[in-house]
Amino acid sequence: MSVINLKTPLSQKIRKQLKAGEHVRISGTIYTARDAAHKRMIEGLEKGIPLPVDFTNEIIYYVGPCPAKPGEIIGSAGPTTSGRMDIYTPELLESGLGGMIGKGNRSERVINSMMSHDGVYFGCVGGAGALLQNCIKTVEILAYEDLGTEAIRKIVVENFPAIVVIDTWGNNLYETERKKFAHEI
Amino acid sequence: MKTIQTQTIIDTVAEMCIEANTFLSEDMLRGICIAESTEESANGREILETMIENFDMAEKKGIPICQDTGMVVIYVSFGQDLTIEGGSLEDALQWGVAKGYEEGYLRKSVVSDPFIRKNTNDNTPAVIHYKVVTGDQLKIKVLPKGFGSENTSALKMLKPSDGMTGVIKFVVDTVERGSPNACAPIVVGVGVGGTMEKAALLAKEALTRPLGRHHPKDHIENLEDYLLQACNALGIGPMGLGGSNTVLGVNVEVFPTHIAGLPVAVNISCYVNRHVEREL
Numbered sequence: 170m171s172v173i174n175l176k177t178p179l180s181q182k183i184r185k186q187l188k189a190g191e192h193v194r195i196s197g198t199i200y201t202a203r204d205a206a207h208k209r210m211i212e213g214l215e216k217g218i219p220l221p222v223d224f225t226n227e228i229i230y231y232v233g234p235c236p237a238k239p240g241e242i243i244g245s246a247g248p249t250t251s252g253r254m255d256i257y258t259p260e261l262l263e264s265g266l267g268g269m270i271g272k273g274n275r276s277e278r279v280i281n282s283m284m285s286h287d288g289v290y291f292g293c294v295g296g297a298g299a300l301l302q303n304c305i306k307t308v309e310i311l312a313y314e315d316l317g318t319e320a321i322r323k324i325v326v327e328n329f330p331a332i333v334v335i336d337t338w339g340n341n342l343y344e345t346e347r348k349k350f351a352h353e354i
Numbered sequence: 355m356k357t358i359q360t361q362t363i364i365d366t367v368a369e370m371c372i373e374a375n376t377f378l379s380e381d382m383l384r385g386i387c388i389a390e391s392t393e394e395s396a397n398g399r400e401i402l403e404t405m406i407e408n409f410d411m412a413e414k415k416g417i418p419i420c421q422d423t424g425m426v427v428i429y430v431s432f433g434q435d436l437t438i439e440g441g442s443l444e445d446a447l448q449w450g451v452a453k454g455y456e457e458g459y460l461r462k463s464v465v466s467d468p469f470i471r472k473n474t475n476d477n478t479p480a481v482i483h484y485k486v487v488t489g490d491q492l493k494i495k496v497l498p499k500g501f502g503s504e505n506t507s508a509l510k511m512l513k514p515s516d517g518m519t520g521v522i523k524f525v526v527d528t529v530e531r532g533s534p535n536a537c538a539p540i541v542v543g544v545g546v547g548g549t550m551e552k553a554a555l556l557a558k559e560a561l562t563r564p565l566g567r568h569h570p571k572d573h574i575e576n577l578e579d580y581l582l583q584a585c586n587a588l589g590i591g592p593m594g595l596g597g598s599n600t601v602l603g604v605n606v607e608v609f610p611t612h613i614a615g616l617p618v619a620v621n622i623s624c625y626v627n628r629h630v631e632r633e634l
Contacts, residue, residue, distance in 0.1 A: 190397075192400075205471070232421065233421060233422075233461065233463075234421050234461070235417065235418055235421045235423060235459060235460060235461040236459045236460075236461065237459065238415075238416070238417060238459045241415075241417070244417055244418065244421065244459055244461070245412070245417050245418040245419070245420060245421040245423075245461075246421050247420055247421050247422075249421075249422065249502065250502045250505070250535045252535055272502070272535070272537065272593060273502075273534050273535035273594065274534050274535065274594065292593065292595065294401050294404045294405060294408070294593060295420075295502060295537035295593060295624065296405065296408065296419060296420040296422075296500075296537050296624055296625065296626055297404055297405060297407075297408040297420075298408070298412070298417075298418055298419060298420045298421040298422075299408050299411040299412035299415060299417050299418070299419060300404065300407055300408040300411045302415075302417065302421075303411060303415075317462070317473055317475075318461055318462070318463075330404070332397070332595070334595070342397075342595050342596070343534055343594055343595070345596075346395070346397065346589075346591065346595050346596025346597075347588070347589045347590055347591065347594075347596050348589065348596075349395070349589065349596055350394060350395060350589030350591055350596050350597050350598055351587065351588055351589030352587050352589065353587065354583050354584055354587045
């Protein structure tokens with residue numbers, strides 16, 4: 170299986186070349202954020218408070234890591250279910266967010282917003298927390314430290330394995346692949 | 355009469371929390387390996403291989419398999435001839451969870467109030483179910499339950515006329531809606547009968563039955579087999595990206611119910627389905 174190596178940030182041009190079903194290895198800086206951080210970011214925007222990070226062409230990884238054991242920089246760090254962030258995602262895509270890494274399907278509203286703003290959605294293997302932790306090379310808490318595991322972290326990853334699940338054209342593996350294996354009993 | 359010290363309970367529960375989160379149980383490993391050898395989708399096979407690599411990595415590094423180390427559910431079977439010394443059993447179980455999550459570097463995922471949502475920072479409280487039985491044994495089952503899968507669970511009060519067909523439809527619909535988010539291939543716990551809360555408890559406890567072990571009643575065993583086939587015919591596959599292994603096993607538990615009712619609860623677990631059992 171061929172693999173595409175990607176370096177962050179991801180320009181609009183690169184994002185538009187990615188096709189659903191392609192396997193990628195992501196290297197560079199990405200940002201972690203999940204439920205509580207999204208809620209705070211979007212409520213902030215509504216009050217006129219700017220986002221804590223300029224997400225232009227950047228990737229958000231939906232993860233709440235485990236605490237680091239002594240000698241490690243972070244604990245297990247696999248993806249969480251993306252659908253819970255759907256309500257907040259279009260505003261981030263409008264602000265320039267280039268991509269997201271998570272697991273599970275996205276809402277029609279998010280997919281439409283991805284198509285309008287050339288956003289790409291990557292899936293990685295849920296529960297593979299130990300393996301994905303091994304791809305994380307540096308960790309820095311950037312904002313909302315009080316949220317603990319849900320704080321926004323700037324992390325540098327190397328060869329982080331993912332699959333393009335929904336591309337900028339709206340092609341969605343959750344829709345297309347299942348049909349190939351569904352059958353009557 | 356047997357006496358157990360609360361400190362023994364605290365230390366045992368702490369160990370069980372760490373063990374359940376770090377090591378895959380044998381039944382689940384067997385299930386995943388069978389899935390990997392039978393999977394028809396190339397993506398699916400690669401995903402299953404990644405899952406197996408991840409189990410090895412977690413064991414090697416001594417870190418959790420998954421970052422969602424769950425909200426802890428404990429089933430306690432308490433022998434009525436047993437004495438607990440040194441304090442309250444409830445406190446000992448909760449302290450055991452707090453100790454395990456701190457010493458095991460497990461994620462604290464519990465918030466103190468569903469609306470205020472402030473983290474309790476020690477992963478307590480655990481949800482504890484007690485059963486008093488004859489004898490002097492203390493049996494403890496620990497299930498750290500992740501919420502990617504828990505969120506896809508469902509309960510419905512069917513009518514008696516809905517019958518087994520109605521139960522099958524509800525289970526398959528719940529799996530179809532939930533499994534792409536629930537880290538498939540999933541394990542499905544089904545509780546049928548009793549009252550509303552009894553059905554939910556049966557569904558949860560069904561997840562603790564080892565994968566591959568069937569219900570002793572023939573008509574329930576047949577139902578388990580049929581549900582497994584029906585769910586795997588959905589084509590959802592590993593992580594929802596298509597394939598022949600959506601469900602690793604369906605465990606159904608039943609209980610007498612009211613003449614007017616047919617409660618059914620479906621509790622979904624991810625492919626790790628953490629469960630550890632010990633007897634003191």
